[in-house]
Each structure stands twice: as C-alpha cells, then as structure tokens.
Amino acid sequence: MTRKWLFVSVLLLTVLLVLLEHREKSKKANETPKAATLSTKEILWVAPDSGTIPNDESGDLIRYGKKLISHTSLYIGPRGSVNKNANGMNCQNCHLDAGTKAWAGNFGAVAALYPRFSDRRGSRETINQRITDCFERSMNGEAPDSTSREMKAMNAYISWLGKDVTKGKKPAGAGLEILSFIERPADPQRGKILYQQKCQSCHGLNGEGQPDSIAEYRYPPLWGDHSYNTAAGLYRLSKFAGFVKDNMPFGSNYSNEQLNDDQAWDLAAFVNSQPRPVKKFKQDWPNILLKPVDLEDGPYPDSFPSVQHKYGPFAPIAKAKKNPAVK
Ligand code: HEC
Numbered sequence: 001m002t003r004k005w006l007f008v009s010v011l012l013l014t015v016l017l018v019l020l021e022h023r024e025k026s027k028k029a030n031e032t033p034k035a036a037t038l039s040t041k042e043i044l045w046v047a048p049d050s051g052t053i054p055n056d057e058s059g060d061l062i063r064y065g066k067k068l069i070s071h072t073s074l075y076i077g078p079r080g081s082v083n084k085n086a087n088g089m090n091c092q093n094c095h096l097d098a099g100t101k102a103w104a105g106n107f108g109a110v111a112a113l114y115p116r117f118s119d120r121r122g123s124r125e126t127i128n129q130r131i132t133d134c135f136e137r138s139m140n141g142e143a144p145d146s147t148s149r150e151m152k153a154m155n156a157y158i159s160w161l162g163k164d165v166t167k168g169k170k171p172a173g174a175g176l177e178i179l180s181f182i183e184r185p186a187d188p189q190r191g192k193i194l195y196q197q198k199c200q201s202c203h204g205l206n207g208e209g210q211p212d213s214i215a216e217y218r219y220p221p222l223w224g225d226h227s228y229n230t231a232a233g234l235y236r237l238s239k240f241a242g243f244v245k246d247n248m249p250f251g252s253n254y255s256n257e258q259l260n261d262d263q264a265w266d267l268a269a270f271v272n273s274q275p276r277p278v279k280k281f282k283q284d285w286p287n288i289l290l291k292p293v294d295l296e297d298g299p300y301p302d303s304f305p306s307v308q309h310k311y312g313p314f315a316p317i318a319k320a321k322k323n324p325a326v327k
C-alpha cells in the first residue's frame with residue numbers, strides 16, 4: 001500500500017515539474033527582440049529642443065553648426081559658398097534629422113565620449129578629428145581647418161546636442177544599431193533585386209541619387225563618383241546594414257522597420273559591390289588585432305580570405321578573433 005502511494009506521489013511530482021519547466025520555456029520564447037526594444041524605448045536619448053539654443057553669440061555658432069550639418073553642400077560642396085572640398089552630400093544624409101534621430105547615426109554620445117581612443121586611428125581622437133574623418137571618407141573631400149568658423153560651429157552644435165548626457169556614458173539609441181551576423185555570406189544578387197524593388201525609385205537606376213535645388217540632393221547617391229569612398233564607415237557591411245534596417249526606405253524607423261536582417265545585409269552587399277571612389281589610408285588600424293571583421297583589405301590577424309572579410313560569413317572570423325588559437 002505505502003509503496004503504491006509513494007509511486008503515485010513521485011509520478012505526480014514529476015508531472016508537476018515537467019509542466020512548470022514547460023511554462024518557463026514558453027515564457028522565454030515569448031520574449032522576442034521586439035519586446036526588448038520596446039522596453040528600452042522610453043529611455044532612448046532625445047536631443048535638447050533647438051528652441052533652447054541661447055540667444056547670444058555662442059548660440060549663433062551652434063545654429064550655424066546645425067545649418068552646416070543639415071545643408072552642408074550649400075556651404076561645403078561642389079557648389080558650396082565657403083569651399084568646394086566635398087562630394088555634394090550633406091552630413092544629414094547619413095546623420096538623419098541633423099544628427100538627432102534614434103539609431104540613425106545621431107550625435108547623442110559624442111560630447112560624452114570624446115576625446116576617446118579610436119581603434120582605426122590607433123590613438124585618442126577629438127571631436128574635430130572625428131568630423132575630419134567623415135569629411136575625408138563619407139564626404140570624399142577635405143575638412144575645413146580646425147581654426148575655421150565652420151569647424152568651430154559644427155563642434156559647438158554637436159557638443160550642445162550631447163550637453164546633458166553623463167560623461168563617459170553612451171545613451172541608448174545613439175549611433176547605429178549593431179545587427180547580428182547572418183550565417184551565410186551576404187548576397188549581392190539578392191541585394192540587387194531588393195534594391196530594384198525598394199530603393200531604386202529614389203536613389204536611381206545607377207545609385208546616382210537625384211539632385212534637388214542647385215546645390216543639394218533630394219535623394220543622395222549610394223554609389224558612383226559622388227558617393228562615400230572605400231574608407232568610409234558605410235563601406236563596411238555591418239554599418240550599412242545597421243543604418244538601412246532602421247531607416248530605409250526613407251520614412252521607416254527602428255520601431256517601424258521595413259527590412260529584416262537578411263535583407264539589410266544583402267542590400268549592403270549589393271550597394272558596396274558597386275563602383276565608388278577608392279581611397280585608402282595606410283595608417284588606418286595600426287593594431288590589426290583591433291580591426292573589425294568586416295574590412296575587405298588586409299592585413300588581418302587570421303587567414304580568412306579577403307572576400308569573406310568583405311561579405312562574410314563573419315561569425316567564424318569573430319570567433320577566431322576571440323580565440324587566436326583557432327585557425
Ligand atoms: C555617407 C554617410 C555619412 C556622411 C555623409 C557623414 N557621416 Fe559621419 N558617420 C558616418 C558613419 C557610418 C559613422 C559611424 C557611426 C557608428 O559607428 O555608429 C559616422 C560617425 C560620425 C561621428 C562620430 C559619432 C560617434 O558617435 O562616435 C561624427 C562626429 C560624424 N560622423 C560627423 C559627421 C559630419 C560633421 C559630417 C558632415 C561633414 C558627416 N559625419 C557626414 C557616416 C556619414
């Protein structure tokens with residue numbers, strides 16, 4: 001009799017444990033990445049109201065900086081009023097809404113983090129030097145001198161944007177989203193079909209974009225002579241995919257994405273396999289151990305081929321990096 005009861009209670013207890021575990025598992029399965037995004041939504045960085053820029057000389061400099069970032073080509077570009085040393089793009093073409101939009105290359109973290117160590121430069125980098133990087137790469141041109149009113153103004157605006165952020169802290173939603181790697185190589189052929197369906201209507205058959213007024217683009221170029229060069233951030237597939245997933249086609253945003261990860265990586269592969277200005281800075285990435293996995297040009301600290309460093313799959317490279325003994 002007691003044996004039988006013992007058997008029944010052990011059985012009941014087992015059933016109970018199995019049920020509890022199942023409940024726990026299905027709870028976890030429901031925690032989708034979207035839910036995680038939503039919970040961070042309230043604390044995403046928000047830029048200060050531009051109406052609060054002071055009405056004095058310091059404010060004038062900040063306001064001029066904002067204009068330079070939003071409408072760069074009116075001042076610095078092939079038809080610019082200050083000088084001609086840039087490709088005709090605006091900083092805002094990539095740093096959306098004058099560098100204030102969440103996950104759209106905003107400047108929320110800059111005042112808090114700079115000067116900071118740059119893996120690419122191999123030393124500490126100031127805000128002016130970081131702006132110069134974008135002039136030489138994304139804008140395929142030359143930066144104004146650090147003593148110029150233009151450089152002072154852009155620095156003043158970017159610093160004003162981040163004035164309320166705690167020093168040393170990167171606020172949520174700053175910069176670009178880092179997507180997970182996909183398991184296969186990113187595919188330019190699939191990207192081409194997506195480009196025709198979702199991007200070509202604005203960015204053009206040959207990625208040339210569409211000029212607006214005399215000096216600005218309505219739709220900026222994605223490749224060709226007037227686009228960012230091969231030393232630019234967007235030439236890395238991870239940066240392009242992160243930007244595009246959260247922001248394109250134009251009008252989408254991180255909480256209303258129109259592309260999935262695969263599509264974003266394939267579009268990056270297609271656009272970055274098209275011709276564009278070639279520029280190489282030999283002094284970049286002096287410590288090859290700090291090089292990101294998605295840089296086409298060697299030397300690398302591993303033996304993966306250049307084509308895999310460009311298109312992936314990147315996970316095996318990242319894994320080898322963590323454990324130099326592997327491969
Ligand atoms: C073709 C696209 C493009 C254009 C145009 C562009 N940038 Fe950038 N910029 C980037 C990318 C990509 C990054 C790296 C973002 C990241 O890694 O999160 C970046 C980074 C920066 C950063 C550092 C941000 C940080 O959080 O560390 C600054 C400052 C900056 N850009 C300023 C400018 C200025 C000023 C201009 C115009 C003169 C400009 N950029 C034009 C693409 C661009």
Ligand code: HEC
Nearest residue numbers: 092093094198199202218219220221222244248249250267
């Ligand atoms: C409805 C028009 C439209 C469509 C469709 C569109 N874009 Fe854009 N795109 C824009 C505009 C406008 C900007 C510049 C935003 C600004 O200056 O505020 C831009 C900027 C960009 C940039 C950064 C600037 C540059 O030229 O390098 C990239 C990269 C980009 N788009 C990629 C894409 C991709 C990939 C697709 C397809 C998935 C796409 N866009 C679809 C309008 C569009």
